[in-house]
Amino acid sequence: MSNFESLSKAVIAGNVGQAAEITKNALDLGARPMDILNLGLLPGMAVVGDRFKKGDMFVPEVLMAARVMQSCMEILKPMLVDEEVPSAGTVVIGTVKGDLHDIGKNLVAMMLESAGFRVVNLGVDVPPEKFASAIREHKPHILGMSALLTTTMLRMKDTIELLEEEGLRDKVKVIVGGAPVTRDFSEEIRADGYAPDAASAAELAKQIVGFSVSS
Amino acid sequence: MGNMVCPNFKVCVTPQFEVLTQDQRQQIYFGALEILARTGAQIHDERTLELLQQNGCQVEGTRVYFPRALVEWAVAAAPSYVTIYDRNGRPAMYLGGNNVYFGPGPTNTFHLDPFTGERRKPLKTDKADVARVVDALPNIDYAMDLGTPSDVTSTLADVHAFDAMVRNTEKPIVHWGFDVEQYEDIIKMAAAVKGGLEQLARRPFIVLYSESSPPLVHSKEAIAKALYAAEMGIPVIYTPCVMAGATAPATMAGTLAITVAESLAGLTAVQLLKKGAPFIMGGVISIMDMSSTILSYGAPEFNLLQAALAEVAHHIGLPVFGTGGCIDSKVLDAQAAAEAAQSILLSALSGANLVHDCGYMEFGSTGSVELLVLDDEIIGYVKRIMRGINIDDESLALEVIDRVGPGGHFLGEDHTMAHFRTETWFPTLCDRRRYDDWVAHGSTSLEQRLKEKTQAIIRGHQPRPLPDHVLARLDEIVSAAEEREAAKAKKRR
Ligand code: B12
Numbered sequence: 001m002s003n004f005e006s007l008s009k010a011v012i013a014g015n016v017g018q019a020a021e022i023t024k025n026a027l028d029l030g031a032r033p034m035d036i037l038n039l040g041l042l043p044g045m046a047v048v049g050d051r052f053k054k055g056d057m058f059v060p061e062v063l064m065a066a067r068v069m070q071s072c073m074e075i076l077k078p079m080l081v082d083e084e085v086p087s088a089g090t091v092v093i094g095t096v097k098g099d100l101h102d103i104g105k106n107l108v109a110m111m112l113e114s115a116g117f118r119v120v121n122l123g124v125d126v127p128p129e130k131f132a133s134a135i136r137e138h139k140p141h142i143l144g145m146s147a148l149l150t151t152t153m154l155r156m157k158d159t160i161e162l163l164e165e166e167g168l169r170d171k172v173k174v175i176v177g178g179a180p181v182t183r184d185f186s187e188e189i190r191a192d193g194y195a196p197d198a199a200s201a202a203e204l205a206k207q208i209v210g211f212s213v214s215s
Numbered sequence: 216m217g218n219m220v221c222p223n224f225k226v227c228v229t230p231q232f233e234v235l236t237q238d239q240r241q242q243i244y245f246g247a248l249e250i251l252a253r254t255g256a257q258i259h260d261e262r263t264l265e266l267l268q269q270n271g272c273q274v275e276g277t278r279v280y281f282p283r284a285l286v287e288w289a290v291a292a293a294p295s296y297v298t299i300y301d302r303n304g305r306p307a308m309y310l311g312g313n314n315v316y317f318g319p320g321p322t323n324t325f326h327l328d329p330f331t332g333e334r335r336k337p338l339k340t341d342k343a344d345v346a347r348v349v350d351a352l353p354n355i356d357y358a359m360d361l362g363t364p365s366d367v368t369s370t371l372a373d374v375h376a377f378d379a380m381v382r383n384t385e386k387p388i389v390h391w392g393f394d395v396e397q398y399e400d401i402i403k404m405a406a407a408v409k410g411g412l413e414q415l416a417r418r419p420f421i422v423l424y425s426e427s428s429p430p431l432v433h434s435k436e437a438i439a440k441a442l443y444a445a446e447m448g449i450p451v452i453y454t455p456c457v458m459a460g461a462t463a464p465a466t467m468a469g470t471l472a473i474t475v476a477e478s479l480a481g482l483t484a485v486q487l488l489k490k491g492a493p494f495i496m497g498g499v500i501s502i503m504d505m506s507s508t509i510l511s512y513g514a515p516e517f518n519l520l521q522a523a524l525a526e527v528a529h530h531i532g533l534p535v536f537g538t539g540g541c542i543d544s545k546v547l548d549a550q551a552a553a554e555a556a557q558s559i560l561l562s563a564l565s566g567a568n569l570v571h572d573c574g575y576m577e578f579g580s581t582g583s584v585e586l587l588v589l590d591d592e593i594i595g596y597v598k599r600i601m602r603g604i605n606i607d608d609e610s611l612a613l614e615v616i617d618r619v620g621p622g623g624h625f626l627g628e629d630h631t632m633a634h635f636r637t638e639t640w641f642p643t644l645c646d647r648r649r650y651d652d653w654v655a656h657g658s659t660s661l662e663q664r665l666k667e668k669t670q671a672i673i674r675g676h677q678p679r680p681l682p683d684h685v686l687a688r689l690d691e692i693v694s695a696a697e698e699r700e701a702a703k704a705k706k707r708r
Contacts, residue, residue, distance in 0.1 A: 058505030060460065100428050103461050107508055150324055150336070151369040151393070179580055180324040197508055 003031070004040040007072075011044025012051075014064030016071050023072045033079040041069050052199060059107070059198075066114030087116055089141035089209045092134045092172075094122030096155035101148035104178060107198040108144060115202040117142075128159040135168050141209055144201070145191075147178040156181075157189040173208045177201060229603050231313065232564045234522045240530035243523070246472030247479055251281035256431040256480045260438045263484050270487050279480075286479050289486035295532040297450050297493040299357070300418040302385045302408060302681075307420075308356055310495060310534040313566030315601070316356040317540065317559070317594050319345065320572035321391055321424075323362040323582035329669045334581055337362030342376045344673050345574075346383035348584045351676040354594035357387040357422075361574050361582035370700050371693075374400045378693055381408060382686070385678050389422045389452070389571065394436050395443045398423060400696045402447050407688040408681060416448025422569070424452035424497065424536070427477045429462040438484060445485045445492040452536045452569070453481030454497020458510050459520070461503040467516065471523055474498040482533070495569060496528050497536035512578045513543035513554035521558070522565035529566060537567025540590035541575035547585055547662055551576070555586065556593050563597045588669045589661075592644040599640035610634070644668060 003026050010019035026036050048065040051057035091112050095105045102124045109119045120138050122130060135143060143163075147153035156176050163169040175193040176186050186194035193208060195201035235243070257277045258264055264274055273280040296311020308316045326337035329344075342360050349358040360376040367375040373392045380388050381404060388405075392398040401423070402412070409415040425440040427433045437453075444451045455477035457463045463470040478496045485492050501510050501517035511517055521538050528535035539562035542554040555573075562570045572579070573594075574587035604610075615630040625631050644664050646653060657663075680686075 052506075055506050059503075059508060060465075060505060100434055103458065103503075104508070107461075150363055150365060151372065154369065 003029075004036070004043075007036065007040030008044035008047065011041055011065050011068050011072075012047050014061055014068055016068050019068045019072050020075060023075050027075075027079070033076045036072075037076060037080075041072055045069055062199075063110055063114060066110075069114070087118065088112075088206060090118045090120065090138055091142045091144055091205060092120045092122065092131070092138055092140040093144035093146070094126035094131060094134075095124040095146045095148075095178075096152050096159065097125055097127045098155060099147050099149055099152035100124050101146070101178070104148065104198070105144075105146035108146065108177065108195075108201045111198040111202040112144075112205055115206055117205060128155065128162040131159050132162055132166055132168060135163070135172055140172055142205055143172045143174045144205075145174070145176050147176075147181060150180045153178065153180050153185065156191070160189055160191065175201065175204060175208070229313070229601050230564060231566065232522075232561075233526060234519055234565070235526045237530070240527050243468065243471045243475060243527050244531055246468070247475035248281075248283045248286055250431070250472060250476040251286055251480060252283050253280075254431065255280040256427075256433060256476070258433045258438060258480070258484075260433070260435045263433070263438045263442065266484060266487050281480065281483060286483050289483040290479070290531050290533065292486040292490050293482060293494045293533060294491060295534070297495060297534050299387045299422060299450065300420045301387055302381070302420050304409070304418050304420075307387050308569070310568040312568075313529070314568055315537070315563050315566060315570060316568065317562075317570045317573055317590070318355055318357040318389060319349065319359045319361045319574040319587055320538075320541065320579065320582070321359045321361070321389075323575065323579060325577075325581040326362045327576060327581050327583035327585065329583070329585050329666065329673065336365035337582065338366045339364040339375050339379050342379035343383045345582075345584055345587075346380040347676050347678065348587060348669065348672050349386055350384040350678040351672045352588065352591040354591045354598065355386075355573065355587065357389055357569075358384045359389050359571060361584065361587070368697060368700050370703075371397065371400075371696055373397045374404075374693060374696050377401045377404060378689055381405070381689070382681060383678060387420045387422070389424065389569070391424055392440060395439055396699070397696075398440055398443050400692055402444070402449060403692050404689055405449075407685055407692065412447065419448070419450055419493075422450045422452060422495065424454055425481075426497075427453070427455045427481060429455045429457045429477055430473055431477065431480075433480060438481060441481050441485055442488050445489050445494070448492075450493035450495060451481075451485060452495040452497045453478050453485070454499065454536050456510070457498060457500045458503040459501065459516065460505060463500075465502075467520060467523070470500060471520060471527065474500050474520075474524060475527055494533065495536050496524075496533045498524050499538050499572070500524060509543070509578045511543055512538075512541040512572065512575055513550070513558070515557075518558055518561045521567065522561050525562075525565040525567040528568075534568045537562045537565070537570035538572045539563075539567070539570045540573030540586070540593070541579065542586065543578050545577045545581070547576075547583070547589065547665065551586065552589065552593075552661070555590055556596075559590060559593045560597050560600070563594075563601050584673070585665050585669045588672070589644065589665055592642065595640060596642070596645075 007022045052062050093109050109121050112119050145156045173192040176191045183194050193204045195204045258279050268274040271282050299308040301307040325334045326341050345361045346358050349355050358380050363372045405421045406412040406415045423444040425437045441451045441453050457474045459470040463473045500520040504511050525535050539558035540555050542551045544550040573590040576583045
């Protein structure tokens, strides 16, 4: 039991080496992989999420905790059946054409990965056609577009229109963000969601995937 | 007293502070040289790559490694001070040494409407208002647009912003452009005002800035724009926007070294193209707030880093683009005033030359002329501190002290009459009335007085207009740019 608690603590502390060691030891002692996940790793991540919201933990620490979680999952994966591996889904993300701002988009990508998504990051200056072909190739649940300039945020609309033309629009949920983007704007261009920062982007993505699974 | 010799008397007419020692400045500079030599930078412009390769840089694809001596040559080749003129051709700013000038910032996404208090998209008419407010304020030395106008052809927002500003202020203008084509438009407009490109280059009243993409990436537009402006004889600012912990190490020193390396890569290209071209080193540097993920414009680290950057620039003898009068607060509250005052005082104390971003709210997302007016007041206050205490026989006033003697007063003295106006600063917004008087005048808060003053300037101040033939020429240049963009848009469709 106390092993799970120290595993949670290692996740919270962002200690990859210690967490991996505890995970391996627990397996050697006969613990069930699902218990390690549900009683050790996930409760640790839950605390991290809570503390981040309260302002007691900060972005680099959250990312580090997520890295710990992922490396322990690598150890557990071979022992879990597919349905047991928590994968939230796939997200294709990029900064729109003409826009070179990438820090915000990368942070969103990292937060999504931390939340269990597989992320395909297309980089910056991504034209609508490239988003479309990435959707065909990766069949993501979610497309995320980032724009930091008032001028380039109109490219989000272009992309959504292209997806409509090519019959891809209903195959993917589109979320948008970046400093000039507002909820009103996202509704205007018929996106499915908007988030003002990386943490809420991850929440939004989880919500969307939850909805699309049940509906 | 006058004949007295005072050994070890350190003259300090203007207060200054230092955050780095000479050795530390050297370490940051060497760090930057080392980054450029060892890690190099990515440069996405063919012409720049060729220029750098021909002059001894090692170029592998887009990756460029800069020989230390080449960068040092470029630092020495650039002038250590740059003179900027006003629209009328009078020298307005001597950028160099510890000379400090203040102005607004560029390209905010939103505009805080000074009449309705609404945070909304900026309009072209707002740019005219910004310019007129700049023109009216005694402590604001130059104009910047304080927001990208949203009611014009989007790819010409820069050109329209310039059009609105140049008609509405006689002060110098620091500006930007999306790409080389827009730089051409803007330079044409400025040349029209001066009666020719040659006249403009001889007495530039505009400065153009572009930004690299840290860490260590130089986009095609950023570097091509800097080279183009330098070629045209326009002073350039090359300024990265660096976030400690995100696009730079979390440590202040590493962040500074990257910032300097970014700007020096631009400097090297510019000087190779045109030796001696006026160049202003830049860098908006702060921490990424690790909770909200914003780039903070009000953090203590921001102030520390900006001051240190100015010191490194002084050390290597380049004029520097400073940052101050900007805030993280979303409203003009106590946080706003505290943040604005700190950065203005520290920029002045550090001797940053071209301090910009006055009027920046919400970490740069929103531009506010009211904040600009508040900043003007704070700058006045700070300028008084910077004037320091003058000590000579006349100011030490032993004669008058002796004449008045114990128990007297100085109110009626000629000496008082002769000096009190120049020795003291008179506030225009800060309230010093006695209580009853303050009540009699409406018991106003600073915010109310600020609104009133701002609105009065916008309603009342009108700078001298440009001659009709210049205005007509500006119209022509804007129309031609519109036609070009329309043709491009058609082609795209
Ligand atoms: C850093 C910066 C740069 C750097 C970018 C370096 C890099 N590697 O990314 C450089 C120097 C290259 C740069 C260049 C320019 N910039 Co700039 N830049 C900024 C700055 C200061 C910070 C942006 C940032 O990284 N913030 C930190 C990150 C973490 O936050 P974020 O990007 O907002 O992202 C968060 C949220 O928005 C959200 N989010 C973001 N993307 C997404 C996507 C999805 C799907 C979701 C759900 C959420 C989401 O989550 C993120 C994490 O919490 C902003 C100022 C500001 N107030 O935003 C200006 C700013 C965005 N830039 C601006 C401008 C004008 C420019 C230039 C045109 C300047 C010039 N004259 O050349 C160029 C344009 C280059 C180009 N073609 O893109 C203006 C934009 C004005 C406008 N509305 O059009 C701003 C607002 C500055 C200002 N006040 O004037 N810039």
